Amino acid sequence: MFRLGLHHLETLFWIDRLGSFAAAAERLNTTQSGISSRVRELEARLKTRVFQKEGRRMLLTLRGRDLVRRCEPLLQQVNGVLLSVTDEAYATGTVRLGLDEMAAAPRVFGFVHDVAADMPHLNWDLIVDAGAALRQKIADGVLDMGIVSGPLDAQELVAQPIGRTGLAWMASATYFAARQDRVSLHDGPIWALPRPSHHHLLTAGMLREAGLPPSGINACNHVQAIIDIVRAGAGIGMLPEHLVGEDLARGVLRRLDIEAAPHALELHVVRRRDEADPIVLRVFERASRRLRSASPDAVAVAANASPRVHVLSRP
Incomplete structure (x- = not known):
């Protein structure tokens, strides 16, 4: 039978x-x-x-x-x-990890490398997407866990804070030169992630403070594309500093001199509240400790940590 x-x-x-x-x-x-x-x-x-x-x-x-x-x-x-x-070195399976575009990618790859050293038989599937979409995928069980930015209020998720990433208004050196080094938000165009992202809300709030209508925001659904647009001199954006550190150091990008309190996005490692898979829980615990202890740009991408990465396009 x-x-x-x-x-x-x-x-x-x-x-x-x-x-x-x-x-x-x-x-x-x-x-x-x-x-x-x-x-x-x-x-x-x-x-x-x-x-x-x-x-x-x-x-x-x-x-x-x-x-x-x-x-x-x-x-x-x-x-x-x-x-x-059994020794955790024999743990097998695929960990599906969501990565917010605003999250500090070098930290995450460093963490993946560390876990791979202890659990070499685990596979990784990294999904790069917008924060709101990632949170929903985690809640639905499509993803095991994620690194997301911005405030979290979902009751079905457990979130551990792992630090912050700074945001600053920036434009390219050529953009500054074309305006005799006198650049303000009034010059525009302004670029940001689309609604309902926290990045869009922050951008709109600062425009209101400057007496500008938030309806003038140009939306782009990829952080890297916004960076490329600003780098090309086609506008101004509030960019995550850890992703453009080299451009700032070389003078390709410059910060705007704006009298406003600095902004930062909170970063969290997130899982479902009712998650019971022991491997996922163990990896989540490691992520909470490892990523919280690292500064945003302190961990280099390991050469032998090569998870499969998907960048999802959004309408």
């Missing part, structure tokens, strides 16, 4: 969490046909349907929801026991 295995229950859990066979297959490092086969075996053994398709999503039936609810704690307990009795 066919017997259920842990991999059947794990498959059920991840289809429920991620909403599709394809996403579960990617998470479990298998094929979509392999996932389908596991589900057929599970339903044949239980003699009941555990999923029903609605649109593109696979939703649990009533019995399927009950099975996940009762088995999820068992799965996490088994994973915890296995991890506790």
Whole structure:
């Protein structure tokens, strides 16, 4: 008689969490046909349907929801026991880490390198996206954890502060030269991330303080693109200083002389509040300690830390 295995229950859990066979297959490092086969075996053994398709999503039936609810704690307990009795160097799997564009990337790659030295069999999947989108992906279980900027108020997330990154109004040296070194926010054009980003809110607030309408903000949905625009002399932007330190040192970019309190974005490492995977929890704990102890630009990108990185475009 066919017997259920842990991999059947794990498959059920991840289809429920991620909403599709394809996403579960990617998470479990298998094929979509392999996932389908596991589900057929599970339903044949239980003699009941555990999923029903609605649109593109696979939703649990009533019995399927009950099975996940009762088995999820068992799965996490088994994973915890296995991890506790083996050297963490043998921990396997893929950690899906979201990275806010405003976050200090060198710190994160340094952290990934440190963890890779202790857990060499872990794989990393880094997703670079806007902060609001990342927070939603973490809450939905699409990502395990993330490094995000700005204030956090989501009840379903746990956040540990790891520092701040400074923001300053900047323009290029050529922009300054074209205006005889007299540059103010009135010169424009002003560039910022689009609504509802915290960067856009900060930019709009400072424009109001300067007596300028925030409706004049030009929006671009990539931080690096904004830096490139400002570097090319096509406008002014409030840029994260840790990403343009070399340009400032070489005089390619210059700070505007504005009488205003300096701004900074709070950085957090974030996970789901109900996360129970022992490997994710252990990596989250390490990230909280490691990233909090490092200054924003103190950690160089390690040459042998080469996670797969996706930069997601947004409409």
